[in-house]
Amino acid sequence: EAGVTQFPSHSVIEKGQTVTLRCDPISGHDNLYWYRRVMGKEIKFLLHFVKESKQDESGMPNNRFLAERTGGTYSTLKVQPAELEDSGVYFCASSQGPPAGGTYEQYFGPGTRLTVT
Amino acid sequence: AQSVAQPEDQVNVAEGNPLTVKCTYSVSGNPYLFWYVQYPNRGLQFLLKYITGDNLVKGSYGFEAEFNKSQTSFHLKKPSALVSDSALYFCAVRDWGTGFQKLVFGTGTRLLVSP
Numbered sequence: 001e002a003g004v005t006q007f008p009s010h011s012v013i014e015k016g017q018t019v020t021l022r023c024d025p026i027s028g029h030d031n032l033y034w035y036r037r038v039m040g041k042e043i044k045f046l047l048h049f050v051k052e053s054k055q056d057e058s059g060m061p062n063n064r065f066l067a068e069r070t071g072g073t074y075s076t077l078k079v080q081p082a083e084l085e086d087s088g089v090y091f092c093a094s095s096q097g098p099p100a101g102g103t104y105e106q107y108f109g110p111g112t113r114l115t116v117t
Numbered sequence: 118a119q120s121v122a123q124p125e126d127q128v129n130v131a132e133g134n135p136l137t138v139k140c141t142y143s144v145s146g147n148p149y150l151f152w153y154v155q156y157p158n159r160g161l162q163f164l165l166k167y168i169t170g171d172n173l174v175k176g177s178y179g180f181e182a183e184f185n186k187s188q189t190s191f192h193l194k195k196p197s198a199l200v201s202d203s204a205l206y207f208c209a210v211r212d213w214g215t216g217f218q219k220l221v222f223g224t225g226t227r228l229l230v231s232p
Contacts, residue, residue, distance in 0.1 A: 003160070004160065033218075033219065035220075035222075040224070042223055042224045042225070043161075043209075043222035043225075045219040045220065045221070048218070048219055059219070091160065091161065093161075095218065105151070105163045106163070106218070107163065108160040108162070109160045110159055110160040
């Protein structure tokens with residue numbers, strides 16, 4: 001079974017440019033999450049999809065970040081325009097089961113390292 | 118709000134010795150606790166979880182964790198460390214605030230096992 005995949009693995013862009021990160025969850029996983037780790041700090045939750053619906057986007061930093069999940073399959077996270085503080089590693093995770101009440105583990109992808117210069 | 122703390126940025130241990138990576142938590146309600154490991158250039162891998170039941174939880178790669186409610190701790194342990202255990206370890210707790218499954222992570226602890 002293929003794991004969670006993310007593309008690209010590394011992106012270097014200039015401040016003000018746009019970047020789109022992609023995540024392909026494990027097949028059949030309805031739940032998809034985005035997290036971010038800024039250098040040396042904790043991994044922070046960004047948002048949670050159940051199928052194509054956003055269930056919780058309380059962690060999105062601001063309106064420069066836009067996440068979508070087309071048809072409940074893969075997801076994209078667009079940063080426009082990028083700022084220096086957006087640099088970090090963006091992780092995607094997926095899990096089975098209902099959005100609440102379950103104890104399903106989240107399976108993480110390898111992350112996308114975003115560097116904004 | 119739920120939170121976890123990993124007080125050590127790095128833990129150094131010699132191969133063959135026991136290891137402990139510390140984690141303390143603060144939650145309202147029952148804690149759902151997790152340990153994940155990140156090897157270089159890899160994603161986070163699930164190691165183990167505590168939901169309920171026995172305070173000693175066994176997980177992957179010979180790791181185990183001890184849940185201590187009175188000390189609000191969930192330390193990760195292994196009886197005999199391997200050089201290949203060198204990696205970044207994250208403790209996490211499920212955030213019940215919104216009723217969903219988002220995880221709140223600690224800052225991570227780098228484990229370095231020397232030959």
